[in-house]
Amino acid sequence: MRTRPTRDDTRExxxxxxxxxxxxxxxxxxxxxMIAAAAGxxxxxxxxxxxxxxxxxxxxxxxxxxxxxxxxxxxxxxHLNPTDFVAALRAxxxxxxxxxxxxxxxxxxxILFVAxxxxxxxxLAQRLRARRKLVADIVTATTRETAGGEVRNPAWASSMLLxxxxxxxxxxxxxxxxxPADSFFRAVGELQKLVE
Amino acid sequence: MRTRPTRDDTRExxxxxxxxxxxxxxxxxxxxxMIAAAAGxxxxxxxxxxxxxxxxxxxxxxxxxxxxxxxxxxxxxxHLNPTDFVAALRAxxxxxxxxxxxxxxxxxxxILFVAxxxxxxxxLAQRLRARRKLVADIVTATTRETAGGEVRNPAWASSMLLxxxxxxxxxxxxxxxxxPADSFFRAVGELQKLVE
DNA sequence: GCAACTCGATACAGTTATGTATCGAGTTGC
DNA sequence: GCAACTCGATACATAACTGTATCGAGTTGC
Numbered sequence: 001m002r003t004r005p006t007r008d009d010t011r012e013x014x015x016x017x018x019x020x021x022x023x024x025x026x027x028x029x030x031x032x033x034m035i036a037a038a039a040g041x042x043x044x045x046x047x048x049x050x051x052x053x054x055x056x057x058x059x060x061x062x063x064x065x066x067x068x069x070x071x072x073x074x075x076x077x078x079h080l081n082p083t084d085f086v087a088a089l090r091a092x093x094x095x096x097x098x099x100x101x102x103x104x105x106x107x108x109x110x111i112l113f114v115a116x117x118x119x120x121x122x123x124l125a126q127r128l129r130a131r132r133k134l135v136a137d138i139v140t141a142t143t144r145e146t147a148g149g150e151v152r153n154p155a156w157a158s159s160m161l162l163x164x165x166x167x168x169x170x171x172x173x174x175x176x177x178x179x180p181a182d183s184f185f186r187a188v189g190e191l192q193k194l195v196e
Numbered sequence: 197m198r199t200r201p202t203r204d205d206t207r208e209x210x211x212x213x214x215x216x217x218x219x220x221x222x223x224x225x226x227x228x229x230m231i232a233a234a235a236g237x238x239x240x241x242x243x244x245x246x247x248x249x250x251x252x253x254x255x256x257x258x259x260x261x262x263x264x265x266x267x268x269x270x271x272x273x274x275h276l277n278p279t280d281f282v283a284a285l286r287a288x289x290x291x292x293x294x295x296x297x298x299x300x301x302x303x304x305x306x307i308l309f310v311a312x313x314x315x316x317x318x319x320l321a322q323r324l325r326a327r328r329k330l331v332a333d334i335v336t337a338t339t340r341e342t343a344g345g346e347v348r349n350p351a352w353a354s355s356m357l358l359x360x361x362x363x364x365x366x367x368x369x370x371x372x373x374x375x376p377a378d379s380f381f382r383a384v385g386e387l388q389k390l391v392e
Numbered sequence: 393g394c395a396a397c398t399c400g401a402t403a404c405a406g407t408t409a410t411g412t413a414t415c416g417a418g419t420t421g422c
Numbered sequence: 423g424c425a426a427c428t429c430g431a432t433a434c435a436t437a438a439c440t441g442t443a444t445c446g447a448g449t450t451g452c
Contacts, residue, residue, distance in 0.1 A: 028224020044401045115369040125371035167359030173311040175321035240431045
């Protein structure tokens with residue numbers, strides 16, 4: 001006899017379906033009905049798992065942040081050498097597990113969603129600053145190791161790198177051919193030449 | 197006796213109001229009613245000037261593109277020296293006339309809007325390529341003049357610059373303090389050091 | 393094995409949007 | 423100065439989405 005799916009299974013399926021529908025039609029144009037149907041449920045299932053669309057979005061975002069964090073932690077544990085870390089990051093970039101990692105349009109839309117939310121913006125800003133700090137450290141370490149010099153201003157290099165990452169992501173949405181997928185990593189190499 | 201406002205006046209007011217409402221609440225959450233009311237009209241006025249919300253958005257985008265083009269043409273005419281051109285661009289950056297230039301959140305959302313539209317994406321891609329070409333030329337010229345060297349790969353430098361511009365714009369939405377408004381122009385200076 | 397519980401389905405009420413049809417005040421041409 | 427026209431206001435029909443209340447099949451505890 002078929003066992004009833006667990007609550008976590010249902011939530012997971014709704015995450016997947018929501019990411020897909022959001023990616024295809026945009027957050028605004030996606031209705032609860034569409035998301036539930038794409039997951040093979042009705043709206044009843046949705047409302048028994050989430051309070052509202054906003055609730056779902058916040059949950060998705062937290063899920064994504066959590067997975068990203070764990071992913072980076074795992075990489076850092078396995079690849080203590082910073083050069084290897086960048087290489088590993090590059091290699092795993094394409095095969096991300098969470099729904100959000102595979103949906104660049106949605107990724108951007110979620111940033112705007114948060115940017116518009118007075119309540120959640122500080123949280124994301126904090127996260128951005130933390131990432132900037134981490135990247136600054138990595139840049140310093142890798143540059144010292146590979147180029148044998150010091151980056152003049154790691155914080156600034158880090159700002160540029162993260163802006164580049166999202167900038168390339170954005171432009172690839174409009175014209176996928178224009179900026180190859182590894183543009184970001186190439187930029188890392190370029191910026192390492194700015195040593196003294 | 198007060199003369200009746202002309203059609204162009206009304207359209208202009210609706211543009212302004214739409215930019216404001218879109219910026220505040222997002223394209224999806226903005227209704228025709230809100231836009232019309234913000235402009236001091238009712239929905240009747242809107243529908244006698246535009247076919248739909250999509251029609252308005254496309255018109256806004258074309259208006260913005262047209263103004264930007266004219267702005268750059270004027271700058272190029274007055275400042276034939278490329279260094280002066282960049283300086284002039286920097287000086288006029290903040291005092292743009294069109295509604296869209298003053299609404300960074302909307303600016304981003306419109307990029308996503310177009311990215312999602314199978315029909316209009318190629319058009320924007322074309323425009324992105326054209327800008328990249330223009331920037332490549334400017335980079336080559338300014339670098340030759342100010343640094344006395346050649347940029348190794350102008351096309352790549354141009355890609356990076358444009359990605360940086362939009363990347364900074366995006367991050368400033370989340371954390372305005374993190375990346376100062378002139379980050380892009382500073383980046384131009386940094387990249388000019390990548391000459392050989 | 394039965395009682396309590398969980399969770400998805402269904403039905404309903406209420407809200408809000410869109411687009412169209414019609415009206416009327418103000419404007420322009422001759 | 424009057425007829426034709428323009429354009430914004432109002433009213434109406436329609437569609438879609440949300441959230442809640444209720445139901446029932448399946449599951450679990452004891």
